[in-house]
Amino acid sequence: MSLFAAVAMAPRDPILGLNEQFNADPNPSKVNLGVGVYYDDNGKLPLLACVAAAEAQMQAAPKPRGYLPIDGIAAYDSAVQGLVFGADSEVLKAKRVATVQALGGTGGLKIGADFLKRLNPGATVLISDPSWENHRALFTNAGFPVETYPYYDAANRGIHFDGMLGALNAAAAGTVVVLHACCHNPTGYDLTPAQWAQVVEVVKAKGLVAFLDMAYQGFGEGIAEDGAVIQQFLAAGLDFFVSTSFSKSFSLYGERVGALSVVCASAEEATKVLSQLKIVIRTNYSNPPTHGAQVVATVLSTPALRAQWEEELAGMRVRIKQMREALVAELKAAGITDDLSYVIRQKGMFSYSGLSAEQMQRLRTEFGVYGVDSGRICVAALNSKNLKPVAAAIAAVKRG
Numbered sequence: 045m046s047l048f049a050a051v052a053m054a055p056r057d058p059i060l061g062l063n064e065q066f067n068a069d070p071n072p073s074k075v076n077l078g079v080g081v082y083y084d085d086n087g088k089l090p091l092l093a094c095v096a097a098a099e100a101q102m103q104a105a106p107k108p109r110g111y112l113p114i115d116g117i118a119a120y121d122s123a124v125q126g127l128v129f130g131a132d133s134e135v136l137k138a139k140r141v142a143t144v145q146a147l148g149g150t151g152g153l154k155i156g157a158d159f160l161k162r163l164n165p166g167a168t169v170l171i172s173d174p175s176w177e178n179h180r181a182l183f184t185n186a187g188f189p190v191e192t193y194p195y196y197d198a199a200n201r202g203i204h205f206d207g208m209l210g211a212l213n214a215a216a217a218g219t220v221v222v223l224h225a226c227c228h229n230p231t232g233y234d235l236t237p238a239q240w241a242q243v244v245e246v247v248k249a250k251g252l253v254a255f256l257d258m259a260y261q262g263f264g265e266g267i268a269e270d271g272a273v274i275q276q277f278l279a280a281g282l283d284f285f286v287s288t289s290f291s292k293s294f295s296l297y298g299e300r301v302g303a304l305s306v307v308c309a310s311a312e313e314a315t316k317v318l319s320q321l322k323i324v325i326r327t328n329y330s331n332p333p334t335h336g337a338q339v340v341a342t343v344l345s346t347p348a349l350r351a352q353w354e355e356e357l358a359g360m361r362v363r364i365k366q367m368r369e370a371l372v373a374e375l376k377a378a379g380i381t382d383d384l385s386y387v388i389r390q391k392g393m394f395s396y397s398g399l400s401a402e403q404m405q406r407l408r409t410e411f412g413v414y415g416v417d418s419g420r421i422c423v424a425a426l427n428s429k430n431l432k433p434v435a436a437a438i439a440a441v442k443r444g
């Protein structure tokens with residue numbers, strides 16, 4: 045009997061499975077809208093000019109690659125803090141935030157989850173229904189029972205806000221609530237500032253622990269607008285968690301650049317929390333890699349590169365919005381009379397198209413248009429060339 049004879053085959057990652065199916069499809073006009081990646085109008089993954097410029101600077105003065113500190117590059121951590129909390133914010137002046145470099149947004153969530161498990165082992169974690177599929181797995185693997193709060197309201201093409209508030213109100217003190225700070229994945233529906241205010245109130249009143257996942261800052265309305273929810277949590281005087289990802293906003297997916305920030309009640313607490321986060325990191329992967337974080341730190345702290353980044357990020361955001369509008373216009377031109385304004389209201393890279401699993405399957409098999417069976421399509425993978433055929437395919441499956 046071999047050591048691994050009893051190992052069962054794990055289920056395939058549904059999105060990666062979709063990619064494999066896409067790659068094997070011989071249809072020359074196939075379009076992959078299943079991905080969670082921003083492509084430019086030529087259907088290419090962009091290398092941002094600000095990133096190339098930072099890398100050129102780094103190459104001009106190459107440095108040896110020693111180990112980084114466990115919590116990462118100090119200039120990177122403080123650039124992340126400035127971006128997330130506002131460079132002049134009181135909370136930073138008071139040194140109340142513990143920030144560590146992490147392996148992408150996923151790494152930030154995982155460090156936070158492992159720390160929370162030590163802090164409050166009996167807690168339950170609530171995620172949105174639906175949510176980014178890795179939220180459940182990640183918090184489950186960290187040892188938490190994971191439940192959901194209502195979020196998507198299919199009938200009204202929006203958020204089931206009463207249901208969400210009800211679930212938060214009913215949660216036990218100490219429950220960890222994972223919230224998408226902006227550009228909700230997968231639905232694209234975000235809370236309004238007034239709705240956020242109510243969420244903040246319940247989190248405070250019920251003693252819940254907010255964990256804000258910020259994977260798309262700058263893809264919704266703008267860097268400050270997308271980060272505004274953080275200011276609401278700060279104003280309420282709450283302690284909370286924020287994970288940051290630069291995978292999308294810097295188009296640095298493979299460099300694994302992210303962070304975890306923990307807002308604490310005092311500088312003393314933040315120092316202690318940081319010491320615990322470092323243990324979590326040390327016993328997982330010891331210390332983070334150098335390249336991607338150095339690129340991001342250089343861009344964020346060099347005024348000309350930062351301005352260039354903000355412009356390039358705005359370019360991605362505007363192109364996605366144009367694709368939303370163009371998709372709706374094409375569907376109308378194809379005779380679809382449904383109210384499709386929700387596609388334009390949605391924020392970020394994704395649209396919950398409202399198509400059924402059966403319609404999504406028809407899109408794949410009959411038209412080579414690949415999206416997720418939940419109806420999620422990546423609007424950031426639409427471009428001026430594939431838009432018309434995709435709209436024609438969607439119109440055809442909508443007509444039945």
Ligand code: PLP
Nearest residue numbers: 080148149150176229259289291
């Ligand atoms: N959180 C959400 C909501 C996401 O959609 C993603 C990526 O798709 C992540 C976190 C993970 O980001 P990263 O690739 O930086 O780990």
